[in-house]
Amino acid sequence: MTKSLSFRVHFPTGTQAQKTMAKTTETTGKTTFSSQRGAVFCFAVSSAKIWLEQQATKQQWQCTVSSVSDFALKGVGMPHAVVMDYLAKSLGRTDSNRDSDFEVDLVTMSEGRMRLEFIMKFSLADIVWKPEYQFVLQPIEVTETQMLLAKLHDANDSLNRLQSIVPAWVVESNDPISQGQTETLQIVAVKGTKSWMFLCSLAKRVLENSGDNVETAKQWTTTATKKTTSVVSQYWSTVQDLAKQATGSVRQLLLEQYASKA
Numbered sequence: 285m286t287k288s289l290s291f292r293v294h295f296p297t298g299t300q301a302q303k304t305m306a307k308t309t310e311t312t313g314k315t316t317f318s319s320q321r322g323a324v325f326c327f328a329v330s331s332a333k334i335w336l337e338q339q340a341t342k343q344q345w346q347c348t349v350s351s352v353s354d355f356a357l358k359g360v361g362m363p364h365a366v367v368m369d370y371l372a373k374s375l376g377r378t379d380s381n382r383d384s385d386f387e388v389d390l391v392t393m394s395e396g397r398m399r400l401e402f403i404m405k406f407s408l409a410d411i412v413w414k415p416e417y418q419f420v421l422q423p424i425e426v427t428e429t430q431m432l433l434a435k436l437h438d439a440n441d442s443l444n445r446l447q448s449i450v451p452a453w454v455v456e457s458n459d460p461i462s463q464g465q466t467e468t469l470q471i472v473a474v475k476g477t478k479s480w481m482f483l484c485s486l487a488k489r490v491l492e493n494s495g496d497n498v499e500t501a502k503q504w505t506t507t508a509t510k511k512t513t514s515v516v517s518q519y520w521s522t523v524q525d526l527a528k529q530a531t532g533s534v535r536q537l538l539l540e541q542y543a544s545k546a
Contacts, residue, residue, distance in 0.1 A: 345421035
C-alpha cells in the first residue's frame with residue numbers, strides 16, 4: 285500500500301505578513317533566458333512591479349504585481365515578499381550560477397507581450413514541492429528619444445569599461461611607444477574611437493529630436509571627450525581630426541538649441 289505524504293510550510297500571515305512584504309526592495313541587474321538566445325535583458329524587481337528591457341532593441345515590458353497569488357499556477361499561499369525576493373535572486377544569477385532551486389524563463393507571447401515563468405523548488409526528505417508562477421508582462425511604449433537616450437547611456441558605460449582596462453602607459457607615459465605596445469594601442473584606439481563616434485552620433489540625434497535633453501547630451505559628450513582624448517587623439521592625428529569634426533557638430537547643435545531657447 286502506498287502512503288500519501290503531505291507537509292505544510294508555515295509562513296507569516298496578517299500584520300506579520302505585511303511587515304515581511306514591506307522588506308522587499310528593488311533589485312536591478314542584467315540577465316539572460318534560455319528561450320531568448322543571445323539576448324541580454326536589464327531587469328528591475330520590486331515588491332509590486334517587474335520590469336524588463338531588451339538591451340539591444342530597448343524594448344520594455346512591465347507587470348504590476350499587487351498579489352503573487354494572482355499569478356500562481358501552483359503554490360497559492362506563498363508570501364508575496366518571499367516570491368518576489370526569490371525571483372529577484374534568480375534573475376540576478378548568471379546561467380552558470382543558477383542552481384536547481386529555481387527555474388526562470390521568458391516566453392514570447394502574442395501582441396508584444398512576454399510571459400515570465402518562475403518555479404521554486406522546496407524539498408523535505410523525499411518530498412519536492414514546486415510553487416509555480418507565470419507573470420504576463422505588457423509592452424511599454426518607448427519614444428525614439430527615450431530609446432536614443434538609453435543607447436547613449438550604454439555607449440557611456442562602454443567607454444567606462446574601456447577606460448578601466450586601458451594600460452597605464454597609454455594615458456600616463458610621454459615616452460615613445462615601443463614596438464610591443466603598438467598593437468595594444470591600436471586596439472584601444474580603434475575601440476575608443478568607435479565608441480566615441482557612436483556616442484557623438486547618438487547625441488546629435490537626441491538633440492535633433494528633443495531640446496529638453498540638451499543638458500544630458502552635453503554632459504555625456506563632455507565626459508566622453510575627457511575619457512577618450514588621452515587614449516585616442518594623443519597618438520593618432522587622423523582620429524583627432526575625426527573627433528574634432530564630431531565634437532564640433534555636437535557643439536554647433538548645442539549652440540543652436542540654446543539660441544532658440546534664449
